[in-house]
Amino acid sequence: MAIEKNYYTIDPQGKLKCFKCGVPLIKGKAKFMYLDNGFPVELPVCPVCGFVYVPEELALGKVASVERALEDK
Amino acid sequence: MAQIQERGSTHVYKVNKISKEEVDGMVARCVYEDPPFCSAACPLKLDARAFLQAAAAGSFKKALQLYEKIAPFPLILSAGCEAPCEGKCRLGEIGEGLAIREVERAVARFGEQSRLGGIFRTKKRRTVAVLGSGLFALLLAGELEKKAYPVTVLCEEPDEDAYLRAAAPFLDEEAFRLELKRLRGKDIQFAFSCRPDAALLEQTRQNTDVLCASWELTQRLCPGAVSIPELVFCEEERIVSGPTAGVMEAAFAAKKAALTVDRLVQNLDPRNTRGQEGAVESRLYTDLSEAKERSRVPVGEGYTKEEAVREAGRCIQCHCEECLKSCAYLKHYKKHPGLLAKEIYNNTQIIMGDHQLNKPMNACSLCGQCTVVCPNGFDMARVCHLARQNMVSTDKMPLAPHEFALLDMLFSNNEAFLARPQPGFETCKYVFFPGCQAAAIAPETVKAAYLDLCARLPGGVALMLGCCGAICDWAGRYEMEEQTRDFLDRELSKLGDPIVIAGCPSCKKELESHEGLQIVGVWDLLLEIGLPEGARGLDRPAALHDACGARGDARTQDAIRELARRMGCALTETPFDRDRSPCCGYGGLSAYANREVAGEMTEKCLERSDAPYISYCMACRDRFARQGRESRHILELCYGTDAGSPPDISEKRANRLRLKNELLQQLWLEEPMEKKLTYELLWTDEARRMMDERMILTDDVIAVLEGFRENGEAIEDEDGLLVARRRVGNATFWVKFEPAGEGYRVHRAWSHRMRVEKREG
Structure with a gap:
């Protein structure tokens, strides 16, 4: 089996909680999609409702720079 | 809420809209690379x-x-x-x-x-011989040695001394000594004391790849030989030789002859691919004001x-940088426009790979200043504008740099749009079109101006609050521009096709592209009907900033000066005024696509004077005020209003809506459709600051909170603050907040354009 590649991983370490479901977020599988491109990542996810959290630092850092790179394709 | 469709993929293959010939023609106007x-x-x-x-x-x-x-x-x-x-x-x-x-x-x-002259050079394989002596033969041997040919000189003279003396009898002793040393240092083989006859000629021809000779010898050994002047070559005899007179001609002939040798050793026709030989014409422009010392250092016996x-040191190093001197954009990219234009065109031709010139292409303010200051009329704006349209037509244009501005335009022509005849009229002689930025930045001024025009102009004055379409034009979205033009034409037709009173030079310019539309600047009308009561200029000298939208429009530029004069404004002289005026950074959507360059453009405008600035474009007024400069629009002075400190991006939208609703209520007695929040919304200062910087609107935050109120989806962080999100159009907005009293207090907000979702497996 091929080794799965994740472009980015954030482990919430029990510090975040889903407000709706009342459970801690866990490190879960998610994907970013933009302009017909997809990137597998691991982000804080609610194990019950599937809410995927994108922290501010990630949005303004890595995500923004990948967006810019793809926009110029 | 209006939306714009993002392109679906980066994998798009379409043909382009601009031709290389067209761009080459434009690029050729730049004289930067012309020789002095x-x-x-x-x-x-x-x-x-x-x-x-x-x-x-x-x-x-x-x-x-x-x-x-x-x-x-x-x-x-x-x-x-x-x-x-x-x-x-x-x-x-x-x-x-x-x-x-x-x-x-x-x-x-x-x-x-x-000292290193040639020691480490690899010699060419093909050999060349130079027969005879004289200036041409000597210089040709020197040229060939420079080109690393193994050169042999066969001459009658017994040594180098005599050979050099035969070639350059005019040298004084000191010069002769130095050149003799130089000749001896060169890698040239000599065969001295040769008898120059037909046998030697034939023998040399056998032993060498290319045969060169002095013209005197060629004539002696091959009577009737004809040399082709541009090649310095006797084609029939296959001898590189030709007549010369004087040092200059001999030097030029030796250069041409050496190039002929290059072709011959490669068995190529010596006529082809010779490049441009000899003197040429230059189109270079030189600013002579930089010259300091105008008289020569006396020559006497020759310079020490x-x-x-x-x-x-008197040389002014002729070079043309007229556009770079005045344009912050070109200065930022440190490239002369001919080169930048070429690169931007090449950027449009990339089918797969990175479009690295997108940012420079979108950073130009399309203001046209370069065309005025360039002695050859180079038009960078046209290059960038065509390139943007081309990127749009091939579906390669990123939406992100322009989306906020385009959405703002759609907001102006939807929620905030207003078109009404003056109360009491069905159709009107005039329609006041103040422009989207005026309504956003100085709504009270717009209101005062409209009421005044209604009171003093006969035939009725309608009002149209909206965007002229310059935004989509600047973004290269030509189809959207067409739609906007049709929309405005329909609305103008409903008002009885009135004369448009433009409040903004850029709107005036954009609306002038509408067929059959009559347009007049509000400044022209105010000159005609006289200033309203209470019009007063600043009580201290001010600098007038000409709008780039009024470039080439002397009538508007004069009208503004006359209005200022009548209000008692003392205007200080500024460099780069009228047609040479720089853009404030708003034009061409620079401020959206490249904030850094736009900031440098604003600085460039403001460095011209320390005085307060008077402008006649609301975007200029806004950008100067944001830089902390006292800044007033001419209409504020005419109507005694003060728009105060510049609004943030959300306030600009709110101002437009408020103006529309107020006028609807007060003049047309219509009840506006206002959306009222059922809860209280509070903000930390940091939240407001970051929203403005990150181009996040109050409406975006409200959309997130409405979503939270419906589905209760949010994250609770370590500090007990909630974070909710919602996809609005092409972006996902995140809001960090806490419940406060009857509503919420917003702490932070951020966004990204990528979609994110849970992945199975």
Whole structure:
């Protein structure tokens, strides 16, 4: 089996909680999609409702720079 | 809420809209790469600018290296050079042209010869022989040695001394000694005391790849030989040779002959691919105001080293940077526009790969200043505008840099749009079109102006609050521009096709592209009907900033000055005024696509004066005020209003809506459809600041909170703050907040354009 590649991983370490479901977020599988491109990542996810959290630092850092790179394709 | 469709994929293959020929034609207007006039006049193509720069810096060794590129024997050339360069020196127009030849003589005499000359060079395989003596033969042998050919000179003379004396009898003893040393240092094989006859000619022809000879010898051994002047080649006899008279001609002929040798050793036709030989015309523009010393350093017995340095120092290093001097955008990219335009065109041609020039392409303010300041009318705006349209047509244009502005335009022409005839009229003679930025930044001024125009103009004055379409035009979205034009035309038709009173020069310019539309600037009308009561200028001198939208519109520029004069404004002189005025950074959507460059544009505008600025475009007024400068729009002075400190991006939208609703209620007695929040919304200062910087609107935050109120989806962080998100259009907005009283207090907000979702497996 091929080794799965994740472009980015954030482990919430029990510090975040889903407000709706009342459970801690866990490190879960998610994907970013933009302009017909997809990137597998691991982000804080609610194990019950599937809410995927994108922290501010990630949005303004890595995500923004990948967006810019793809926009110029 | 209006939305714009993002392109679906980066994998799009479409044909382009602009032709290479069209771009090449535009690029050719830039004269930056044209040679300076002195170099252009030199048939040997001395890089005189670099040569004089080196000499002026006292670097005679470097200067000599440059001179040796055209002269294998510098003292011989400088002794007999006719100096066509001096006649073309631009300094001659305002004083005495540079004594370039005298500097050359000094450099040839005092310059230290480079020691490495050829030791490590790999020799070419093909051999060349030069028969006979004389100036041409000597210089040709020198040129060929420079090109690393194994050269053999066969001559009657018994040694180098006699050979050099036969070639250059005019040299004084000192020069002769130096050139003899130079000749001996060159990698040239000599066969002295040869008897020049037909046998030697044939024998040499057998032993060598290319045969060259002095013209005197060629004629003697091959009577009736005809040399082709441009090739210095007797084709029938296969001898590289030709007649010359004087040092300059011999040097030029030797250069051409050496190129002919290059072709012959490769078995190519010597007529082809020779490049541009000899003197050329230059179109370079030179700003002579930079010239300091106008008189030559007296020559006397020839320059000393110090005198040569001084004379070379008079060189103004002719180069054209007129556009770079005035345009912050070109200065930012540190490229002359010819090169930048070429790169931007190439950027549009990329089918797969990175479009690295997107940012420069979208950073230009399309203001047209370069076209005015360029002596050749280079039009960077057209290049960038065409490139943007091209990127849109091939579906390669990213939406992100322009989306906020485009959505703002859609907001202006939807939620905030208003078109009504003056109360009491069905159709009107006029319609006031203040422009989207005026309504966003100075709504009270718009209101005052409209009420005044209604009161004083006969025939009814309708009002149209909206965007003229300049935004989508600047973004290169030509289809959207067409739709906007149709929309506005329909609305104007409903009002009885009135005369448009434009409140903004950019709107005026954009609306002028509508067929059959009559347009007048509000400033023209105010001059005609007189200023309203209470109009008053600033009580201290102010700098007038001409709007880039009024470039080439002297009537508007004059009208504004006259209005200011009538209000008692004392205007200070500023450089780059009227048609040469720079853009404030809003034009061409620079402020959205490249904030850094736009900021430099604003700085460039403000560095012209320390005085308060008066402008007649609301975007200029806003950008100057944001930089902390006292800034007023001419209409604020006319109507005694003060728009105060600049609004943030959300307030700009709120102002437009508020103005529309107020006027609807007060003038047309209509109840506006206002959305009222059922809860209280509070903000931390940091939240407001970051929203403005990150282009997040109050409406975006409300959309997130509405979503949270419906589905209760949020994250609770370590500090007990909640974070909710919602996809609005092409972006996902995140809001960090806490419940507060009857509503919420917003702490932070951020966004991204990527979609994110849970992945199974």
